[in-house]
Amino acid sequence: MTWHFGWNPKYFGHIDHTKVVAPYIRVADANLCPNGTLSILYDFRLCQPNTSSLSSTILHSLEHCLLAILPDLLPGFLMVGPMGCRTGMYIVTSIPLHKNYVQEQLCKALQAIGDLKSVPYQSEKTCGMACDHNLVSVQETVHQLLNSSFFQNETTKVTNVEEII
Numbered sequence: 647m648t649w650h651f652g653w654n655p656k657y658f659g660h661i662d663h664t665k666v667v668a669p670y671i672r673v674a675d676a677n678l679c680p681n682g683t684l685s686i687l688y689d690f691r692l693c694q695p696n697t698s699s700l701s702s703t704i705l706h707s708l709e710h711c712l713l714a715i716l717p718d719l720l721p722g723f724l725m726v727g728p729m730g731c732r733t734g735m736y737i738v739t740s741i742p743l744h745k746n747y748v749q750e751q752l753c754k755a756l757q758a759i760g761d762l763k764s765v766p767y768q769s770e771k772t773c774g775m776a777c778d779h780n781l782v783s784v785q786e787t788v789h790q791l792l793n794s795s796f797f798q799n800e801t802t803k804v805t806n807v808e809e810i811i
Contacts, residue, residue, distance in 0.1 A: 663695035668733065669796040671748055685724065686742055690752065691734040692791060699732035700787065706775065707784040709735065711759045714766035719751040753797050756788045 661672075674689040693699050700708070705728045712726045712735065722741030729736060743751075765779040773779075791797065 661689075666691065666695065668692060668694045669791060669794055671745070671752060674736070676742070684740055684742070686739050688737040688739070688748065689729075689734065690737055692787075693733040695731065695733050701783070702732065703778050703780050704783050704787050705732050705735075707765045707779045707781065708759075708787070710765050710767050710773070710779065711762060711784060712737075712755055715755045715758050716751075719755055720748070749797075753792065756792050756797075759788045760785055760792075 668691040670689075670691050672689050672691075673686060675687040677685050677687075679685070709726060709728050716726055716737065717723045720737070720739055720743065722739040722743075724738040724740055726735055726737050728734075762781060762785070765781050765784070767773050768776055768779045770776045
């Protein structure tokens with residue numbers, strides 16, 4: 647099996663949500679467009695699927711925070727957006743990045759959120775729901791994530807990785 651930048655391509659695509667253990671980061675998809683442009687979709691799962699989820703306010707605030715921080719940390723950063731199930735975020739880059747590097751940069755991003763004095767882009771001019779943010783709650787959530795085994799170990803936490811597809 648060939649590994650690509652530390653990611654096992656066998657686990658790209660759809661997964662069995664009953665067999666994963668959050669938090670984790672994985673490549674969900676990678677596409678090469680006809681014009682040669684590459685896009686890599688990362689699944690940054692923060693909550694255990696079908697067990698817990700983030701409030702829309704926390705997820706919205708986290709999206710804004712990561713949108714302000716990740717462009718400086720991830721080369722080729724294109725976007726970050728919440729999952730509809732509210733269990734995590736999608737991150738898209740135009741450059742394939744090594745798994746350990748992505749994990750390290752996400753750790754730095756979450757640490758930076760702890761230092762913020764306000765939620766970025768929280769104004770009626772820059773946000774479609776500017777009243778739906780809570781910096782304290784997102785910082786508490788980030789603190790819990792940083793204390794999780796995912797950020798304390800060098801490997802992502804997915805149980806029975808052979809069976810998650």
